[in-house]
Amino acid sequence: MPRALKVWPLLTGSIRYEKTISTRNCGHGEFIDAPILAYLIETSHGRILYDVGCDYRKVADPALRATYFDPMRPQVEPPKMQEGQRIPSYLAQLGLTASDIDLVFIGHLHFDHAGGLCDLPGCDVHIQGDELAAARTGLDGAVFADELANADQWRIKTGEYAVAPGVQTIASPGHTAGHMSLFIELPRHGPVILCGDAADLSENLVEEIAPGFCWQDNEALALASIRKLKALARTEDAQLWPNHDIDFFRGLPGFPAWRD
Numbered sequence: 678m679p680r681a682l683k684v685w686p687l688l689t690g691s692i693r694y695e696k697t698i699s700t701r702n703c704g705h706g707e708f709i710d711a712p713i714l715a716y717l718i719e720t721s722h723g724r725i726l727y728d729v730g731c732d733y734r735k736v737a738d739p740a741l742r743a744t745y746f747d748p749m750r751p752q753v754e755p756p757k758m759q760e761g762q763r764i765p766s767y768l769a770q771l772g773l774t775a776s777d778i779d780l781v782f783i784g785h786l787h788f789d790h791a792g793g794l795c796d797l798p799g800c801d802v803h804i805q806g807d808e809l810a811a812a813r814t815g816l817d818g819a820v821f822a823d824e825l826a827n828a829d830q831w832r833i834k835t836g837e838y839a840v841a842p843g844v845q846t847i848a849s850p851g852h853t854a855g856h857m858s859l860f861i862e863l864p865r866h867g868p869v870i871l872c873g874d875a876a877d878l879s880e881n882l883v884e885e886i887a888p889g890f891c892w893q894d895n896e897a898l899a900l901a902s903i904r905k906l907k908a909l910a911r912t913e914d915a916q917l918w919p920n921h922d923i924d925f926f927r928g929l930p931g932f933p934a935w936r937d
C-alpha cells in the first residue's frame with residue numbers, strides 16, 4: 678500500500694527580531710519571537726524536507742555566533758536553537774537518518790532555511806537557479822557564503838514542478854529572487870500551501886503586506902506572490918501556512934504528531 682501524504686512541522690529554533698523584518702514598513706520598534714520551521718513530508722515516492730533551519734554550530738559556538746549574528750543586531754537577535762532541534766535529532770525520533778531523506782527542497786537560501794544542510798550530507802538538494810545566482814552575488818546579508826559551498830552538488834531547477842505525487846512547487850519570488858513555496862495535497866486535511874517566507878505572518882496574507890526584505894527592493898513582486906498564493910488557496914480550497922508566525926505555529930501539530 679502506498680504511504681499516504683503527511684507532514685510534520687519541525688521547530689528547528691526561534692529568532693527574535695523587529696517586526697518590520699516580516700511586515701514592510703509596519704512594526705517599527707516592536708519585537709517578535711518567530712519560530713524557525715522546517716517541514717518533513719512523507720509521500721508515496723519518498724521523504725521530502727522543505728527547508729532545514731539554521732546551521733547549529735553558528736548558533737551554539739559563541740565565537741561563530743558573534744561572527745555571523747552580531748552584525749545583525751540590534752534589529753535581529755541571534756537565533757536560539759537546541760541540539761534536539763537539529764534535523765537529524767528529529768529524524769532519529771522517527772527511527773530515520775539523513776539517508777532516509779530522498780529530497781531536500783530549499784525554498785530560499787537565507788541562513789534560517791538553508792544553514793542546516795550541513796547536517797544532511799549526501800542528500801539530494803533542489804534549488805532554483807535564479808535563487809542561487811542571487812545568493813552568490815553576496816548582496817544579501819541573510820545568505821552566508823559558506824552555506825553555498827556545496828552548491829555545485831545541488832540540482833539546479835527552473836520554475837514549478839511536481840516533486841512527488843501530491844507535492845507541487847510554487848514560484849513565489851519577491852522576498853528572494855527564486856523563492857519557492859510548496860503545495861501539498863493532504864488526504865484528510867485537504868490541500869496546504871507552505872508559504873515559506875513569501876508570507877512570514879498571517880498578517881502578510883490577510884493585509885497583503887510584503888516582507889520587509891525584498892530582493893532588489895522589488896516589493897511589487899513580493900505582493901504579486903502573496904496574491905498568487907491567496908488565489909491558489911481560493912481555487913484549490915487550500916490552507917495557507919505562514920512560516921514565522923508563532924500564533925499560527927501553535928495551532929499546528931506538535932512533533933511527533935503530524936498533519937495528514
Ligand SMILES: [Zn+2]
Nearest residue numbers: 787789790874
Ligand atoms: Zn525565514
